Amino acid sequence: MAPRGETRERVLRTAAELFQRQGYHGTGLNQVLAESGAPKGSLYFHFPEGKEQLASESVALSGRTVGDALAEVVLAAPDGPAGLAALGDYFARNLLESDFGKGCPVATVALETAAESETIRAACDTAYGEWLGGLRVALLGWGVPEERVGPLATLVLSSLQGALMLARVQRDVSVVHQVTRQLAGLL
Amino acid sequence: MAPRGETRERVLRTAAELFQRQGYHGTGLNQVLAESGAPKGSLYFHFPEGKEQLASESVALSGRTVGDALAEVVLAAPDGPAGLAALGDYFARNLLESDFGKGCPVATVALETAAESETIRAACDTAYGEWLGGLRVALLGWGVPEERVGPLATLVLSSLQGALMLARVQRDVSVVHQVTRQLAGLL
DNA sequence: AAATCTATAGACCGGTCGGTCTAGTGTGGT
DNA sequence: ACCACACTAGACCGACCGGTCTATAGATTT
Numbered sequence: 001m002a003p004r005g006e007t008r009e010r011v012l013r014t015a016a017e018l019f020q021r022q023g024y025h026g027t028g029l030n031q032v033l034a035e036s037g038a039p040k041g042s043l044y045f046h047f048p049e050g051k052e053q054l055a056s057e058s059v060a061l062s063g064r065t066v067g068d069a070l071a072e073v074v075l076a077a078p079d080g081p082a083g084l085a086a087l088g089d090y091f092a093r094n095l096l097e098s099d100f101g102k103g104c105p106v107a108t109v110a111l112e113t114a115a116e117s118e119t120i121r122a123a124c125d126t127a128y129g130e131w132l133g134g135l136r137v138a139l140l141g142w143g144v145p146e147e148r149v150g151p152l153a154t155l156v157l158s159s160l161q162g163a164l165m166l167a168r169v170q171r172d173v174s175v176v177h178q179v180t181r182q183l184a185g186l187l
Numbered sequence: 188m189a190p191r192g193e194t195r196e197r198v199l200r201t202a203a204e205l206f207q208r209q210g211y212h213g214t215g216l217n218q219v220l221a222e223s224g225a226p227k228g229s230l231y232f233h234f235p236e237g238k239e240q241l242a243s244e245s246v247a248l249s250g251r252t253v254g255d256a257l258a259e260v261v262l263a264a265p266d267g268p269a270g271l272a273a274l275g276d277y278f279a280r281n282l283l284e285s286d287f288g289k290g291c292p293v294a295t296v297a298l299e300t301a302a303e304s305e306t307i308r309a310a311c312d313t314a315y316g317e318w319l320g321g322l323r324v325a326l327l328g329w330g331v332p333e334e335r336v337g338p339l340a341t342l343v344l345s346s347l348q349g350a351l352m353l354a355r356v357q358r359d360v361s362v363v364h365q366v367t368r369q370l371a372g373l374l
Numbered sequence: 375a376a377a378t379c380t381a382t383a384g385a386c387c388g389g390t391c392g393g394t395c396t397a398g399t400g401t402g403g404t
Numbered sequence: 405a406c407c408a409c410a411c412t413a414g415a416c417c418g419a420c421c422g423g424t425c426t427a428t429a430g431a432t433t434t
Contacts, residue, residue: 007381023299025212029422039383043421046381101302107352111295112210114355115288124356154353154362155369161352162345165294168301169311175341182342186373187422194411216392226413231393233411276397 008046011036014060016065020105021098024055024112024120042109055109056114056123062105063127080142081184084156088180091164100171103164132157144187156183195233203245203252207292208285211242211299216374236318241318242296244309249292250314267329268371271343275367278351279360287358290351319344331374343370 014036018027029051033040047053073090077083086147110124135153144152163179201223205214216238220227227256260277264270281289297311322340331339348367 021302023212025210025304026299028420032419039250040385040423041383041425042381099302103298108295108298110356111290111298111352112213114222114358115208115286116341118214121327121356121358128353128356149363154350154365157355158349158362159342159346161349162347163341163349164313165298165352166341166345169297169308169315171301171308175345178338178341179345182338186280214389217390226394227415228413232410367402 007036007038007042011038011043011046011103012054012057012061015054016062016105017102019055019058019109020062023108024051029054041089052117052119053121055113055117059106059109059120059123059127063123063130066105067127067134069131070131071138074134074138075141077135080139080144080187083138083142084180084184084187085177087156088162088176091160092167092176095164095167095173095176100168103168104161107161128157137187142187144163151185159183194223194225194229198225198230198233199241199244199248202241202294203249204240206245206296207249207290208288211238212296216241227248230242230373234254239306242300242304245324246293246296246307246310248308250317253292254314254317254321257318258325261325262319262328267326267331267374269331270325271371271374274347275363278347279354279363282351282354282360282363290355291348294348294352302373315344326374330374339373343371346370 014076015027015032016034018035028041029040031056033043033152044050057148058169070087070090073086074083078084089104105125106124109120113120116122132153135156138157139149139152140146144162147152159179160176163176166175167173190215193229196366198219202214202219205222206322216227216230219241220230230241231237234244257274257277260273261270262339264273278290295315297315301311302308322343323336326336326343327333327337344368347363351364353362354360
């Protein structure tokens, strides 16, 4: 038998990847099970509240994973413009490597379920809240005046999210760089 | 019998509304049929390529509808800041009136299907292209220098799209206003 | 070694999915 | 009057949906 918690994590990671690529309603539990190699019984043992719980935890996991990666990328940058460029590069690379299959790991599920499942909506809200917090810290570190940090972090997150979506639609990452370059000019 | 084309349009309008609220995979054809009062045979008579065609045309319709409304709102504005504020107000009102059910009529379907259906992806791309074109014209009219118009229109569209998504997730329109206010400061 | 608990395993369920098919109905042309 | 044609109407299909259930295997405790 597999070690404690191993199956749970494998299922969760598979689900996170599929939800990111195909969205909530576009991803079937059977597919998650097939790709993770787990039987149905295990799924409902580890996630007794079913698909909703699986999606909530997937969003939380993705949010944390990407949030950590972003923090690393951003904190390594010497100044604001470099940091924003690194941010854009990070997402652009993910887009290209997945043939535009993987944009924001939260956005698709967020839009699909915001009005349908309070649980998932809250998980998405939390994930974005964490990113916003990280952005504020980074902006402060780059010398942005304290009273501008809040709105600016919001603007950066919004435009990055929009750019990520447009890039998938256009199958072209240039919009991401175009946006981050202009954001850099604001600092 | 209903007049020529009447059923087709009723189905299309119902579909557009449902796709906007629930996304592509979250909307069933049976629901579209039930709400529009059409039988299944009519659907496949008017849309022989099925759900994909219905979604493509819905996106095109919504894109045109909202695009026209935006053009009206924006062209009525005396200057850039007023125009951007009007843009934000338009979307914020839609969000509030629908209890955060209706954000961008294209975004959810776009994210869900960009990697899955080339047809729908192209329709979304066209819709956003039209909006971008309208934005460029408006910016030019507000005296933005010609070489800045392209990138700036992209930034406005991106950040507005991101803000619309975040607003639904946060169930709060303030992010929309926060973003349009900062964009206005860029002109 | 017996008992207990965690987790796996997958058959099974009613319901809904997108899509097809055949029959019929109202309308305009001739 | 008749015929085409455009459109309506909904029964029907296999596939798949999320979810439940019972049985069992492996590890852990006593």
